[in-house]
Amino acid sequence: MPMQDAGERAGNFSEVSLGYTLELAREEAARCLQCKTPTCQQGCPVEVDCKSFIRMVAEDDLEGAFKTIKETNSLPAICGRVCPQENQCEGSCKLRKTGKPIAIGRLERFVADNYYAQNSCEAIAGDEACRLIDEDLRVAVIGSGPSSLTAAGYLSTRGIKVSVFEALHEPGGVLVYGIPEFRLPKSVVHTEIETLKAQGVEFVCNHVGGPTSGISELMDKGYKAVFIGAGAGLPKFLGLSGENLIGVYSANEYLTRVNLMRGYRFPEFDTPVPRGKKVVVLGGGNVAMDAARTALRLGAEEVKVVYRRTQGEMPARREELEHALEEGVKLEILSSPLEFTGDEQGNLCSLRLQRMELGPEDASGRCKPIPVSGDEFEIDADMAVIAVGTGPNPVLINSSPELKLNERGYIQVDPHTGETSMPMVFAGGDIVTGAATVVLAMGAGRRAAREIARRLKKDAD
Ligand code: FAD
Ligand code: SF4
Secondary structure (H helix, E strand, O other): OOEOOHHHHOOOOOOOEOOOOHHHHHHHHHOOOOOOOOOHHHHOOOOOOHHHHHHHHHOOOHHHHHHHHHOOOOOHHHHHHHOOHHHOHHHHOHHHHHOOOOOHHHHHHHHHHHHHHHOOHHHHHHHOOOOOOOOOOEEEEEOOOHHHHHHHHHHHOOOOEEEEEOOOOOOOOHHHHOOOOOOOOHHHHHHHHHHHHHOOOEEEOOOOEOOOEOHHHHHHOOEEEEEEOOOOOEEOOOOOOOOOOEOEEEHHHHHHHHOOOOHHHOOOOOOOOOOOOEEEEEOOOHHHHHHHHHHHHOOOOEEEEEOOOOHHHOOOOHHHHHHHHHHOOEEEOOEEEEEEEEOOOOEEEEEEEEEEEEEEEOOOOOEEEEEEEEEEEEEEOOEEEEOOOEEOOHHHHHHOOOOOEOOOOOEOOOOOOOEOOOOOEEEOOHHHHOOOOHHHHHHHHHHHHHHHHHHHHHHHO
8 A cells, every 4th residue: 555655754743644645555456266066255244245355445336335345334434443363354364375365454454535525524424314213312421432433323223312421532442542543634533533423423522431420310301221331541650760750651641642632743732742752662552653753743853662472472563563664663672661760850760671582471571571580671762652551440440339349440240231330331342341442342342232222122112
């Protein structure tokens, strides 16, 4: 797929991948074998009928392709950009053994982008016309990330009135506050949300489920069911000396300031954004890559990602890691932080690191990193971003003691329906599984919404 040049893109926030042209999309789709027993669909967590939509792309039937994808995937322009297709549909494509699986994600993005460009949100929503059975048949959704957007979309197209309550001032969850503009433009998420609005979904922002209104309160107000998609947005810290020095940030705070609060457009938007010259990012996942690439774009002279295992074990998507390296991000592998050190004014100056080596496999099936005795070293840094994972946000959970939690502190649900320990209260996405992926959150939202619709329709009869 055409892409911005690495040197150029490291200095701007425009999207890295530019998308297929019609010719490239046709060419790619024409490579599909149209297998008798396709394996690609099984690899997709929401079971998109890849074979059919790819055939339609090859036949120039954009509308048919879009509708085929939308049957099971409510956010195709988003999934086409951020899903780890290499482990999903493309990982299961029969052409994978040739080393050239069909680029299903890129084709999905092509279809969604072009269909949205040719049709208004109202026209698209009109196709999925909202049939209101009864104004009283109302469902509340808490949080507005991909699990919630999927649940809201599913329910609204089945004639159920949905209100989405979001704590932040803009809906979209991690899609807007976490994943940067250069990977997922805000306008793409905006289009999906506008389509939901046109479908009749109501969005109420600046509304914190729990303190502003609890679950029981929502039920008392007449909502027949509640879906909780509150995510896992509580940053984890390292508990190391110097972690509170000026210049040390959680990835959540850093990315939220830059993305949602448009810090990268300072002073046009008045969110001050930290701009380090020597930046160290701790972690090895997508969040770490996003933070590192953001720091480069904000003018850092050097960005190092510190990770305690090796490059091959980094959990970040291969494509994101490769893009980061091409742009100039450096890796400091087999290293683990020991301490942040600062100057007399409390500003971060450096990090003391421990050299690691790989030991035998641990319970996760990966080699356990073990400290190399006596091998410590220091690297200079005026900014550090901690991206070592997140936990469940306690605000809603604490205000609803009736919600049963699992041993990790996430909401416990029936795996078939998504129902929690509170009747007619459902949950899905990261607040149930812990930090996972967009498409898994969507799958959970859809599963719960299907059950809610089934029960409400039964009640309504
Ligand atoms: P979230 O997207 O977390 O949204 C939850 C929403 O609920 C938030 O808007 C929050 O403000 C709101 N909320 C929380 N508490 C309350 C409350 N009490 N009341 C009201 N609202 C509340 N996945 C991929 O598949 N591919 C990627 O490339 C990828 N990159 C990522 C990069 C970053 C920086 C991050 C942080 C995550 C990334 N992920 C990626 C993971 C993916 O984004 C998440 O798994 C997914 O967004 C989870 O969706 P969700 O619906 O559970 O909740
Ligand atoms: Fe096409 Fe690959 Fe699916 Fe076969 S498995 S239908 S080649 S995308």
